[in-house]
Amino acid sequence: MKIKINISSDILTKPIMAESILETGVLLNISQAHYDRSQGEVVADVDEEKFDLICKSLTNKGARVSKLNTPIKWDENECVECSACISVCPTKVFSLDDDFSLIVDESKCIQCGTCIDMCPHNALSLGNNNNR
Amino acid sequence: MVKKTIHEINGRIRDGSVNVVTAEEMVHIVGELGAEGAAKEVDVVTTGTFGAMCSSGVWLNFGHSEPPIKMQKVFLNDVEAYTGVAAVDAFIGATQLSESLGMEYGGAHVIEDLIRGKSIHLHATSHGTDCYPRKVLDTTLSLEDMNQAIMMNPRNAYQKYNAATNGTKNTIHTYMGSLLPSFGNVTYSGAGVLSPLSNDPDYMTIGAGTRIFLGGTQGYIVGQGTQHSSGGGFGTLMVQGDLKHMSPDYIRAANFTGYGTSLYVGMGVPIPILNEQIAQATAVTDAGVTTKILDYGIPSRDRAAVRDVTYEELRSGSVDINGRDVPTSSLSSFKKSRLIASELKEWITRGDFFVSMPVERLPKDISAKPMKQTEGIALVSDIMAVSVVTIAKDASVYDAAKTIMETAFNHLPVVNADNALVGVVTAWDISKAVSQNKFDLVEDIMTRKVITAIADERVAVVARRMDQDSVSAMPVINKERHIIGMITSDDISKLYARRS
Numbered sequence: 317m318k319i320k321i322n323i324s325s326d327i328l329t330k331p332i333m334a335e336s337i338l339e340t341g342v343l344l345n346i347s348q349a350h351y352d353r354s355q356g357e358v359v360a361d362v363d364e365e366k367f368d369l370i371c372k373s374l375t376n377k378g379a380r381v382s383k384l385n386t387p388i389k390w391d392e393n394e395c396v397e398c399s400a401c402i403s404v405c406p407t408k409v410f411s412l413d414d415d416f417s418l419i420v421d422e423s424k425c426i427q428c429g430t431c432i433d434m435c436p437h438n439a440l441s442l443g444n445n446n447n448r
Numbered sequence: 449m450v451k452k453t454i455h456e457i458n459g460r461i462r463d464g465s466v467n468v469v470t471a472e473e474m475v476h477i478v479g480e481l482g483a484e485g486a487a488k489e490v491d492v493v494t495t496g497t498f499g500a501m502c503s504s505g506v507w508l509n510f511g512h513s514e515p516p517i518k519m520q521k522v523f524l525n526d527v528e529a530y531t532g533v534a535a536v537d538a539f540i541g542a543t544q545l546s547e548s549l550g551m552e553y554g555g556a557h558v559i560e561d562l563i564r565g566k567s568i569h570l571h572a573t574s575h576g577t578d579c580y581p582r583k584v585l586d587t588t589l590s591l592e593d594m595n596q597a598i599m600m601n602p603r604n605a606y607q608k609y610n611a612a613t614n615g616t617k618n619t620i621h622t623y624m625g626s627l628l629p630s631f632g633n634v635t636y637s638g639a640g641v642l643s644p645l646s647n648d649p650d651y652m653t654i655g656a657g658t659r660i661f662l663g664g665t666q667g668y669i670v671g672q673g674t675q676h677s678s679g680g681g682f683g684t685l686m687v688q689g690d691l692k693h694m695s696p697d698y699i700r701a702a703n704f705t706g707y708g709t710s711l712y713v714g715m716g717v718p719i720p721i722l723n724e725q726i727a728q729a730t731a732v733t734d735a736g737v738t739t740k741i742l743d744y745g746i747p748s749r750d751r752a753a754v755r756d757v758t759y760e761e762l763r764s765g766s767v768d769i770n771g772r773d774v775p776t777s778s779l780s781s782f783k784k785s786r787l788i789a790s791e792l793k794e795w796i797t798r799g800d801f802f803v804s805m806p807v808e809r810l811p812k813d814i815s816a817k818p819m820k821q822t823e824g825i826a827l828v829s830d831i832m833a834v835s836v837v838t839i840a841k842d843a844s845v846y847d848a849a850k851t852i853m854e855t856a857f858n859h860l861p862v863v864n865a866d867n868a869l870v871g872v873v874t875a876w877d878i879s880k881a882v883s884q885n886k887f888d889l890v891e892d893i894m895t896r897k898v899i900t901a902i903a904d905e906r907v908a909v910v911a912r913r914m915d916q917d918s919v920s921a922m923p924v925i926n927k928e929r930h931i932i933g934m935i936t937s938d939d940i941s942k943l944y945a946r947r948s
Binding site for chain 2: 396397398399400401402403404412415416417430431434436437438
C-alpha cells in the first residue's frame with residue numbers, strides 16, 4: 317500500500333526514516349521524495365500488514381503518516397483513450413488493451429500527478445490526499 | 449486491369465451490393481489477393497482519424513438584433529471570435545483563449561458546449577452606424593438559435609506528423625503534451641494505417657468536393673489545407689461540415705498544459721477503389737508510414753531530428769533513442785479512429801453515404817515556406833553590453849557594494865580564480881546581507897544557480913527565459929563559462945521600443 321510521510325522542518329535533518337526502518341525491520345520502497353525549506357514529503361510503498369508498525373515508529377519520531385488510499389481518478393466520459401498518459405507515468409498505471417482501450421491499474425499509482433498535466437481532456441484527477 | 453467508376457460504385461451502394469472495408473482490413477485483403485484481386489473485390493476503403501487539430505473553428509451567423517448591430521468585437525463565453533465580416537457573422541477559432549479563464553477554456557470549449565446543446569453568452573460591441581445603430585449587445589444563444597454554424601477547419605488531417613521528444617534537462621509543456629527531460633518520452637499524433645491522406649498519398653481520389661465523415665456527420669473537403677506540404681508527405685485538408693449535426697463523441701475540446709486549447713476532430717475519408725493503383729495505396733501499414741522524432745527542446749522552427757521512426761515503432765509502446773528504450777504516447781486516439789472508419793463503412797454499406805469524385809485534386813509536390821521576416825532576427829550578441837564589471841568570489845560584501853555604487857551595474861557576475869562564472873550578486877542580495885548584519889564574502893551571499901545566455905541565442909528565446917525565471921539580467925557566457933557580455937531586460941525593451 318502507498319503511504320505519505322510528512323516531516324516538519326524542525327526534524328528535517330534527522331534520519332528518522334532510516335531509524336524507523338532499522339528499528340522495525342519494515343521495508344519502505346520510496347517512490348517520491350520532495351524536500352524544501354518548509355517540510356519534507358515522501359511517498360512510499362509498504363506491506364499492508366506492517367503499516368501499523370512503521371506508522372507508530374515514524375509518528376513517535378515526529379513524522380505524520382497518512383495512507384494514500386485515493387489513487388488517480390479516471391473520468392471515462394471525458395477520456396478519449398488517446399494514451400497520452402502512458403509515456404509520462406513513472407509506474408505504468410496506464411496501458412492499452414489489444415483493442416486500444418485504455419486500462420488503468422490504480423493499484424500502481426503513486427499519486428505524483430504527472431499524468432494530470434499531460435491529459436488533454438481533464439479526465440484524470442487526484443482526490444483530497446494531494447494538493448494538486 | 450480493373451477499372452471502375454464512381455457511378456458504378458454508387459450504383460452498388462444504392463442496390464446494397466457494395467463491398468466496403470476499413471483501411472486496416474484492406475491491408476490483409478491486398479496481402480491475400482494482391483492489388484488487382486483486391487480492386488475487383490473491394491469498392492470502398494474507409495479511413496479514420498481522431499486527434500488534436502488546432503486549426504479548426506466554426507462560422508456562426510447569429511441573426512440580426514433589434515435594433516441591429518454591426519459587430520466590431522464579439523465574445524462567446526468570454527472567448528473572442530473574429531467578426532470583421534459584415535454584421536452578425538463570426539468565426540470562433542479553437543485555440544482562442546478565454547479573456548477571464550485563460551488556458552482553462554477556449555474556442556474549442558465553446559464549440560463543444562454548442563454541440564452539447566448548452567447556452568453560451570454573447571457579448572458584442574460596435575461603433576454604431578446609421579444603418580446599424582446599436583453599440584452594445586448581450587444575449588444568450590444555443591446552437592439551434594443560430595442561422596448557420598458551419599465548421600470550417602483551415603488545416604486538418606495531417607498526412608503524418610512529426611513525433612516529439614525533449615533533449616533538455618527540464619520538462620517542457622507543448623502542444624505535443626508534456627515532454628520529460630533527457631529524452632524521457634516520445635509523443636506522436638496521427639492514425640498511421642488509418643490516416644486518410646496516407647492511404648491516398650498521390651491524391652488519386654481525394655480533393656476539393658470529396659464527401660467525408662466529419663464530427664459524426666457528412667462534411668466535405670474544401671481543398672488543400674493551409675501549410676499543405678505534399679512534397680514532403682505532409683499534406684493537409686481544409687474541410688467543412690454542419691456543426692448542428694455533429695456529435696460530442698467526435699468533436700472534443702482539449703487543454704494542453706502550458707500551451708492552451710485545441711480541438712479533437714474526428715474525420716473519415718472514403719476512398720473509392722477505382723483501379724489497382726488505388727487498391728495498392730490503401731494497403732499502406734503503420735510500418736509503411738515514416739516520420740521523424742524532433743527535439744522540441746530546441747526553441748526554433750528548425751528542430752533537430754533525433755531519428756526517423758515508423759508508426760509501427762511508435763505504436764509498439766517504446767522506441768530506441770541513443771540505446772535507451774523510451775516510452776511513447778499517442779495523442780490521437782487510435783480506438784476512436786477505428787470507430788470512425790467502421791462507422792463510415794456502416795453508413796456506406798447501409799446506403800446512407802455516397803462516394804464522390806473530387807472536382808479538383810489536391811496539389812502535389814508543393815511545400816510550405818517558412819515566414820519571410822524583414823526585421824532580421826536579433827541575437828543576444830547584437831544587443832548585449834560587452835563591458836561587464838565582475839567581482840571575485842572572495843571579495844567582501846563591502847567591495848561588492850562599492851563596485852555597484854561606482855559602476856551603476858545592478859548585477860555583478862561573480863568569478864573564480866580562472867575567471868569563470870560561479871554566481872551573481874545583486875544590489876538586493878547586498879541589502880539583504882546588510883539588513884541581517886551579515887558582512888561575509890561575496891560567495892556567501894551570491895546566487896549560485898545563475899540563469900545565463902549564450903551569444904548566438906535569439907533574443908526572443910532569452911526574453912522568455914528571463915520572464916520564466918523572473919530575472920532581469922543574465923550574464924552571456926562562452927563554453928569556458930567566461931563572461932563575454934551581459935543582457936538585461938532594459939536592453940530587450942529598448943530593442944522592441946526602437947522597432948515600434
